[in-house]
């Protein structure tokens with residue numbers, strides 16, 4: 001990858017830095033008019049036609065008008081392009097020796113563009129709003145300067161200890177865990193000790209109090225949880241005011257959509273004026289501007305298209321985007337063809353828009369001997385976290401996910417939960433987790449293909465979904481199955497990509513590897529099997545899965561804390577039915593596969609082998625054991641009596 005040179009950028013950012021959001025676009029345009037009265041509306045239109053976002057166009061005119069020539073601008077760009085070849089290492093950013101060593105031990109040497117740009121600004125003490133594409137390394141972009149600042153305060157004995165010194169706010173529990181893991185893994189490799197904790201609304205007040213006693217240096221939490229801690233007096237607002245020196249809003253574009261606005265407003269009076277605030281996001285939205293105004297002071301604004309002269313894309317360049325047009329009822333047939341004929345590279349993350357659809361698909365695939373797991377808001381938190389870990393470790397290849405907690409079911413359950421004031425355990429079990437966000441910001445490792453079985457409701461949803469592949473510059477692909485009913489949203493997505501990436505051609509191409517013949521050869525079987533999956537089967541499978549996952553979850557936590565390697569024995573892709581799979585569905589007969597499809601499938605397999613993805617030792621390296629010897633099965637070695645008690649107890653609550 002290429003990187004821009006440091007100095008001119010820093011100067012440019014400073015010009016932008018004193019302005020926020022659209023203000024800076026408007027102000028740059030106004031400056032252009034002042035500097036160059038001749039730049040009239042026609043000129044503006046021409047500039048826009050030449051390509052570029054509002055801000056770039058405005059800025060470009062301003063610079064040209066001020067310098068009095070296009071040539072000079074071109075020279076500057078050429079010089080910057082030359083410098084783009086230079087890669088910037090973490091060593092060049094003036095980080096603490098301990099952090100540099102920790103990064104080296106983690107095998108990280110070169111910065112990503114957002115890290116290269118944001119870290120120096122944050123180290124200078126600036127408030128920063130940074131927008132950069134998914135998977136671009138935003139977490140380290142704020143964690144490294146945050147840790148550096150706290151290590152420095154510790155060294156100088158200036159740390160104030162009545163409440164946490166840094167607050168990292170994320171929209172979901174899954175993200176709490178992820179950020180906590182990332183920060184802890186760095187801190188473990190440092191010699192100075194900083195205390196970090198995560199607290200979420202699923203913890204009891206007693207556990208939260210215990211976690212916050214000390215207090216920790218860094219608290220990772222959700223806005224809802226921190227607001228509850230303040231209102232219950234678990235944390236004193238005055239202590240926060242005294243101790244807080246840094247606040248991070250990660251996945252900021254999602255914070256407000258998780259109904260966090262009131263919680264954040266409740267926090268504002270307790271944030272000291274001296275607190276440095278950082279806002280990170282993958283997409284732009286009016287919510288970002290709202291949050292910026294609410295919580296930041298005169299921030300630097302770094303946006304992905306402005307990180308250097310390298311015009312970065314909204315979807316990582318290393319992700320190839322494809323689409324397939326098919327009717328809603330043929331989607332099962334198409335996904336079966338893609339998976340069974342091995343036309344897409346594993347691991348595969350499949351998105352659907354409802355939990356019922358997820359189970360319908362899982363049951364359908366199961367009948368063709370394709371095992372998958374389902375990740376959704378209904379599952380206990382520990383199970384969700386473990387499913388993500390197991391998928392990351394390649395214990396299974398297909399994960400079906402519902403990514404939005406505002407599904408039909410969620411709305412329904414939330415409505416019911418308002419009516420039901422008893423707040424019984426049973427009810428809590430059934431209520432979908434409002435802090436759940438399965439994909440947004442989650443760092444799924446090595447997902448090669450993202451499939452939109454159902455299209456997301458809007459372009460931002462598309463960007464977040466696609467962002468689960470191609471992370472940290474890895475190669476990836478996405479395939480969207482688009483029915484005529486989804487044409488509108490697909491067009492919106494295409495327009496958005498063309499606008500942002502300034503491309504005339506379509507960014508999403510028709511998927512070339514699946515022939516009509518290949519699909520038709522499976523039609524009869526697929527339709528037959530799809531019909532056999534009834535609504536009753538789906539409800540039963542949902543119940544069964546929650547039961548299985550409850551077994552996997554909370555109450556067994558203690559056991560797994562003592563025996564972490566046993567975790568691999570909890571299979572999330574267990575068969576939902578115990579009927580055996582007929583041979584004609586398990587294997588596609590040779591005569592059904594046309595030569596083109598065979599060739600395509602072989603090519604996919606070859607590239608898989610070339611990437612070393614078939615090497616069974618990989619799983620071991622990732623810390624998960626293979627095999628499932630009875631003697632080490634936690635569900636067998638765990639006290640049978642206690643287990644029965646747990647199962648009876650949990651199942652009776654369902």
Ligand SMILES: Nc1ncnc2c1ncn2[C@@H]1O[C@H](COP(=O)(O)OP(=O)(O)OP(=O)(O)O)[C@@H](O)[C@H]1O
Nearest residue numbers: 110111112134135136137138139140282441443472
């Ligand atoms: N400098 C680096 N070199 C190589 N890998 C990196 C670097 N920085 C981060 N990564 C890895 O890249 C992956 C994505 O990083 P991260 O989760 O921070 O992305 P993100 O920008 O926050 O994405 P999203 O917007 O989807 O949350 C992680 O696995 C992380 O460990």
